[in-house]
Amino acid sequence: MFFRSFLFFFGVLATLLLGWAGLVGMPDAMISEIPPPEGLQRYTAEQLYGRSIYIREGCLYCHSQQVRPEGFGSDQARFWGRPSVPGDYVFDKPHLLGTMRTGPDLLNIAARQPSEQWHMLHLYDPRIVVPGSIMPPFSWLFEKKPTAAPGDIVLNLPDSLKPDGRAIVAGRDAKALVAYLLSLDRTYPISQGTATLKGK
The missing domain is CATH 1.10.760.10 (Cytochrome c-like domain)
Incomplete structure (x- = not known):
């Protein structure tokens, strides 16, 4: 019983982490590789x-x-x-x-x-x-x-x-x-x- 509960908990946690990585982590990492255009100024x-x-x-x-x-x-x-x-x-x-x-x-x-x-x-x-x-x-x-x-x-x-x-x-x-x-x-x-x- 304990083992099944552990597997369920681990499965839910893994699903959440993989979802976050795919929807948030990877896009953020990809965008961070984009250089700013030469004409773009930082905000004052x-x-x-x-x-x-x-x-x-x-x-x-x-x-x-x-x-x-x-x-x-x-x-x-x-x-x-x-x-x-x-x-x-x-x-x-x-x-x-x-x-x-x-x-x-x-x-x-x-x-x-x-x-x-x-x-x-x-x-x-x-x-x-x-x-x-x-x-x-x-x-x-x-x-x-x-x-x-x-x-x-x-x-x-x-x-x-x-x-x-x-x-x-x-x-x-x-x-x-x-x-x-x-x-x-x-x-x-x-x-x-x-x-x-x-x-x-």
Whole structure:
């Protein structure tokens, strides 16, 4: 009886370990062999903080960060950039590929929209820059001040949205989030070695 229980326990343990190795261990080891592309920069401290805001505010639930190849959707027709390769995500832990596209893909948003002010306005009230947008405003990332201080990023709001005599300035979280969004540019050229495993 004891021997059968031991065999059962060992079988369950072996199944779990082999499953983990196949689904987690081996893919992680394979990806770790991929060199970063020459044009890919490590995130700065501010961009990493902005990435945490991106996660906290749930941006990944409506936006993907993966450009699909021809034949797998309309990404190429929308000029969202070349198809993503594993090397594009070397510094992304965890990756934020996303599964929903309620909004557009953001992997190359900095190439499509390089303006800091555009992103600030889009976060404060998306319909200012994209009429008809269904994205919710993230106005809590901004502050209303009687006067802007030196170094403040002031929003250039339309007159109809300007609060009486007060400036709308970006808070720390808004600045960091925009810094992260402006780091999302994977339009650099890639080599065959970047797209595949070393020596494969």
